[in-house]
Amino acid sequence: MALVTLINTRSPLAAPAAQRAVLEAMPLERGFEDALASAGQHPLVRTETRVLQMNLGKRCNQACHHCHVDAGPDRLEVMPDEVVDTTLGALERSGIPTLDITGGAPELHPRFRDIVTRARAMGRHVMDRCNLTITTLPNYADLPEFFAVNAVEVVASLPSYAPTQTDRQRGEGVFEASLEALRRFNHLGYGREGTGLVLDLVTNPVGAFLPASQLALEPDWKRELKRRYGVEFNRLFTITNMPISRYLEWLEQSGNLSAYMEKLVQAFNPATIAGLMCRDTISVSWDGRLFDCDFNQMLDVQVDARGPRTIADLLSAPALLQQPVVTGPHCFGCTAGTGSSCGGATTT
């Protein structure tokens, strides 16, 4: 697989500051703060923190063209042991009910299974954001069984049930490998009614357009994946591509950046705001800093300076309550159309 990471190709956009500069220089018809104000929602503030999202690093066995993390096999950043332990300590004392594990491919982290079992022992709900193909690699082939034993909710990426679309975004052969993985999850009971083993799929557009209605797509996806491939799953999440990192570079290079940003701004929907993930999720980077979401993390925009700034500072979940969410032009991605967050659309 060609290494397309911005770091590897020495792209200027490898630097988060360069990405922010591009976005801030866009001549948008209004800023995100103005849009919030017009909806009577300014300032956007955090509510009760219900999800601790742990980004274990940028290493990944894939190098998808749209990746907002700029993850890939050549990335070396992984969460050190002390940050892992500090984060688990914060999870325990804070009482935050859900641990959402992401990356890169988080399963590549040497402490991944330890993190899952310790969080489950605390009684926390654990979600793993899985690229599926990781489970087809020899050293990780038993991951589905590990997930099932620990009742981990698997949130798996699959942009399209059309093989060519998925491969265009995620790399040649990814669709077939993903199918193989999905069938193994199904075999264990994942995605099947009554088992309690939850398998969600995440779809994001293969190009510069907004996702379709999650409500309308889910029954189609269930029908088509079952009919074409005999695959089942529980829920479909639609996620809008964010103008960050490799997707930002693609937008620029393909001449789609201006039109895409205009589309996001024009599709601003105030009804999406209540369900935005930045309000109830705290995102921890591989080096232990806190962010309002994974997108802010990749743009290196930390949480508001008045609250805890690192996971070591997070003594309790209420410490974040009513803190202003730090926003920027990219936030129009989460408020466009039916909205977008880690759990998919934020409205129906």
Add this chain to the structure above:
Amino acid sequence: MDSYYHPPDLAKFPDVGKDAPELWEKFLGWYNSVFTEGALTEREKALIALAVAHAVQCPYCIDAYTSGSLEKGATPDQMTEAVHVAAAIRGGASLVHAVQMRNKIDKIGM
């Protein structure tokens, strides 16, 4: 101007209403109702629009309903099949007129 068609012109479509606002409002209200989900889904309507756009060979409509179909969740293979339907009807419409040709041959031939 080196062409009658310029992609940025699509965004100027509402300007057509400036000199006949009542007619524009009536058109827009009807147009929006047409594309609202009813007996057909919004995706089915977008695919029909895409096919018709090709039949009438309207670059603006092809632009709009390519994006529109994708944003309603249509896949490229579904969209391509929709265009084939339009092409088949256009081709068939030509071919079926061969019946008239044959009628004429029969009439004037021996």
